[in-house]
Amino acid sequence: MPSRYVITLCDGPSCMHKKSKEIEMVIKSELEKNGLLEKTRVMLSGCLGMCKKGPVMIVNPGYTIYGGITEKDIPEIIQKHLLKKQPVARLVIDEDHLYNRFFRIFGDVDFFRKQMRITLRNCGIMDPESIEDYLALRGYEALGKVLTEMTPQQVIAEVKKSGLRGRGGAGFPTGLKWEITAKAEGKEKFVICNADEGDPGAFMDRSAIEGDPHTVIEGMIIGGYAVGSSRGIVYIRAEYPLAVKRLEKAIVDARQEGFLGKNILGSNFSFDIEIRLGAGAFVCGEETALIHSIEGSRGMPRPRPPFPSVSGLFGNPTLINNVETWANIPVIILDGADWFSSIGTEKSKGTKVFALAGKIKNTGLVEVPMGTTLREIIYEIGGGIPNNKKIKAIQTGGPSGGCLSEEYLDTKIDYESLAQAGSIMGSGGMIIIDEDSCMVNIAKFFLEFTQNESCGKCTPCREGTKRMLEILTRITEGKGEEGDIEKLQRLGNMIKKSSLCGLGQSAPNPVLSTIKNFRVEYEEHIKNRKCPAKVCQSLFNYSIIDKCVGCGACKKICPTQAISGQAKAKHAIDQSKCIKCGLCFKTCKFNAIIKS
Amino acid sequence: MITIYINDKPYKVEEGQTIMQAADKVGFRIPRLCYHPKLSIEGACRVCIVEVEGAKNYVASCAFPVSEGMKIKTNSEELRRARRDIVELILDNHPQDCHTCERDGICELQRLAFSMGIRKRHFEGERKHYEKDLSSTSVVRDPNKCILCGRCVRICSEIQKANVLGHAHRGFKTVVMPAYNMPFSESVCTTCGQCINVCPTAAFVEKNYTQELFQKLNDKSIVKIAQIAPSVRAAIGEAFGLEAGKAMEHEIVAALKRLGFDYVFDTQFSADLTIMEEGSEFLERLQGKGKLPMITSCSSAWMKCLEQFHPDLIENVSTAKSPMSMMSAMIKTYFAQKIKRDPKDILSVAIMCCTAKKYEASRPELMVEGLPATDMVITTREIAWMIKSSGIDLLDIKGENFDEPLGLSSGAGTIFGTTGGVMEAAIRTAYELYTGETLLDIEIADIRGFKGVKEGKVIMDGKEIRVAVAHGLGNANEVLEIARKDPSRYHFIEIMGCPGGCIGGGGQPYAGYNSIPLDEECLKKRAEALYGLDRNKTIRRSHENPDIQRIYKEFLGRPLSPAAHKLLHTHYKAKEPRGIIPVVNAVL
């Protein structure tokens, strides 16, 4: 027979110290006294993360948390709560920070322990297609609180006080944006969630929506309430079919429960959300381009002012925040601006999600408090560089960001420090680059991306990035010229300062920052025609050394028949035929093929 | 008023304008390229960037509003270099064929490059290579010369509302083109040529017939006859460095004679003829024979627009041919008989302010005696070049008169060249035909000027006749929407395809060094030149033109006679592809 109640008692070190064992004994005897032992399960759990309020126990169903309990309180709880279904109010605590639950499952792993999960708090612990799971995790409670206890002005004040800044890249204070939109006049107002995540290597938005779509929806409803909007739009990449599907389902479920639609939860506030699909254009992450795309046009940015908060979608005041920003809102409302602003640094509050990738042991999504150092992320969470290689650079901010050298490892993550170091927070890509990578080539890769994604509207970005790419290409091909670095800097600085939108203004960053931090590599390419990392194909040759045993594997795989040699004798590569595909290098089991 | 600082000096300026507007008024002309005062702000070229204290990046002065205490630098060393580099980047992706280019010497990009001080190139690289589109009768599109300022796209969608052109593809591969990159000739292009007017380079130019014409002018076996549209005389001086507004009537006649034309006639004569036909048609419709409101049919771009965008209104449009086609028809019949020459041996050349007339000339339904009525249409720009190229000094030439019998015109024919002119001319004659009395107050102020849609009325015999005038196809769309909703609101509507009427035609001289294309001040001066010619004439009503009376007596009989119907009237039909005028302008 299934239990009617489950009592979970925290068995963490702190609560143990506060006598949870003794409490457990009392609970069991009290249950027995009241004839409830059969119907109730009593369990010990790992740390519930509420140590300050310990000892802590949770009564389910209902998820009532009791804190600071002693043996003496138990009879009262059993009698009132379990028998009469009336929780003992004086012992109930709200200390259960939403972000703690994740750690009840994952807190014992190094990778997670250093993290703090606010926006991704539910990702990985709930069924994203179940609104019940979300409700059980205090979902939509923030919405209820806002509609019951707060005026729109109070909501905005709370968000302002939290110090939350836009997580899409530029870090504009979120509360201020809300305030401007709320004050702007228009026929109607719009609330938009920017889910057009396009940075190569960044996928936190996808992950957030796939893992916990309701958080974003709840954040948007609250935003709509605060600024006086009744129409919300999620602009999401068409490349994310699963995220779209889950979001669609979440919207339908939320509508059914009365969280979306007319007169939400009996209030006189109405709000609904529609989904708009992108169609593959990185520049649509820029807010004015995104608006044009929603309007059914080419996603090309326009000059600001007017800012979208004043004149955005269809000329109406429009509040745009990205997925991560929205996901913070319910937590700020429930746990309070004071709590939220206690996390992070002076100017950057809360947490930031990074997509950790590249040459690092633990790749993945990490959410850390602002102020965490790069070193902590890379070595303590990421587990360091694999294969005992040396770290060479950290690329943050995706194609709009920059490459920092090793000496910046102790930089604290916040908007200002990263900018000072010559990179940006961006949407949160973090690529670790080891000694096997050529920085000129990396810069070229990013520039290729932005050049390809340039909308073509403004001259500096359209023409300038093309020229920069041409110069970089010739450097990597060993055709660099004296003065090329200066040309790159001249063009780069001009493009940064003159371009129409953020894409162009940040496009030169990877190049400029690698010149700043790795100038020697550029000079090696240009002056000595050498690629120190042996990546740029034109700048090295493959050759076979004496280790060759003549197995013939390389000869077999070579697509251009450039390798010749008798069986069991040393082979040789005909450089005129070699296309430097590297297949032989990968195939050789005897390390007999080298780059020189 | 607020105070702003430009290059450290304080200036009092009005609030609510952009940095560029404010700077213009206090004597700083910030360099610019994609900006056009009549079009929406694009902010794309970044040539007009300035430094604003406190802003992280440069701002585009065309889009950024001034505010109290703003400190602006327009000429700092770093800014000058950035601006220079931007213009160089444009040049780097532009054919370097200035000395063989049609716009050499009058190209905005060339001037800009010069004023930036680009003497050495730093960033040359890959350049675009696209096919030229030569398919249209009127407009040649050369994407290689396009610098993507987007003015053509904006004028086509915002002013003309034809939406023929758009940006396609993206980034470095962006090209301005019609839908599907289809040839112009197959698109909904109305051939108005406004894209040419606003293009800063030679990405759009008219289909040029000057070489063919030079060749024909040397052919002794044919009779070479020219006709000149009213607005050509009002603008051609600008191509020779004169201020706008100087009428050059007799000088062009003389120049054309020197070029080798045997006869030079005046399209104003056939404008009078048009009034006779169209006026009579209007009176018939007023008496219940035909649909009202009647809409004018003189403008070729408008006629193509009608067939593609408003086929439902075809029956409302006057069947009278345009003055050019009436003149050509008369040349190949009436005049051919007079000089006893086979019309096959006559070369009929129309000197027009217009690129769409090139298209009109190719319409098969306008053929006369199995021949094209108009053999060649030459724009003001082309003829100006031919005159220069032949070493004829237009500015210092003894004027000559138009030839008889198709050279004499009334003032009504003159004002055809400006918006409202056809209507005014029509009223002058229709009033008399209807009431039997002479209209004394013949200058109708309500329908003059450059308001997009103008309304006016006349009382004829106690009957109120309500008229409307629209210029530019966007305004035409607007007036037609009004008429569709309330069919009895107007009796007569004049529509001209180009902003300002023919004086703003797609074939008029390019803007000068310090002026902008389609500048309203310039259009006003051109219009004033025509109104001045009208005022100085003793005959100001078409029906009073003695040569008009003669041609009816000798050849046509009376207005709307079978002969007139055969030679002076035509018909229109719905055309594919059908074009769309969006209800909401989502194209911005």
Place this chain on the structure above:
Amino acid sequence: MLTPLETIKKKRAEAISRIIGKGYLSTKRVYVGMATCEIAAGSKGVMEVFSQAIKKGLADVYLSQKGCAGRCNLEPTVEVIEEGKIPVKYCKVTPQMAVDIIERHLKKGEIIKEWIIK
């Protein structure tokens, strides 16, 4: 009439009892990662193994999908959670491993240490 906040709390209580009604409390809970990245790594096959097993009578197991926890290089991941015990997180799970997890862990309570995320 209930305030919005009261309504939410009521809905939450209802949701929890519905979840419990599905067997949430008295059983082992199995969470299979089903985000795009996990699916790409093959989690659909893993999910299939678990759901088939339940169909064929595997009792006392509450199966749910979940979003991605962020361990890209270890996907697909599967968690087996029992109230009161330390949650067990398996990584790089293949369908074959899923069969083993059912046989050894879910049925016999053996935690397969070598597959656990550390």
Place this chain on the structure above:
Amino acid sequence: MPVELKKVSKKDALKKFMDSCKSLPNPESQLIAILHKAQEINGYLNKELMDDIALEMNIPTAHIWGVATFYHYFKLVPQGKHSISVCLGTACYVKGAEEVLNTIRSELKVNFGQTTEDGLFTLQEARCLGACGLAPVIMIDDRIYGELTPKKVIEILNTYRK
């Protein structure tokens, strides 16, 4: 004729979708959704479809063409039976996506946007498929293949050739 029938029903499906768009506020803003639908129905966008959309939704063809050519997602030529998207996201790039790409290119003798002669594959580039942990990856139709090597790629391609 069955072919004709099929054509008509395609048109009907699109028409139906456009009708539903027309009942929404700012119907012209649904253009991208309509193009998605048209591509889903027809496999790619052609002039005929775009003309239909223009007339039905009252949007100029030049505008539709501009939008269709702006976004990577829209295809303007018929596509192969299978579409191969090679992820060129950063993680994949760092882990050797270029090698994978070169292998596919030389194996299929096509470049980005092109379809193989036998009509079996169309090669496309992808920005980031969000499967960075498996880098380098490719996606064939809806299926993602990860941790690829040139050898593995060829094996995978061969499974589609049978």
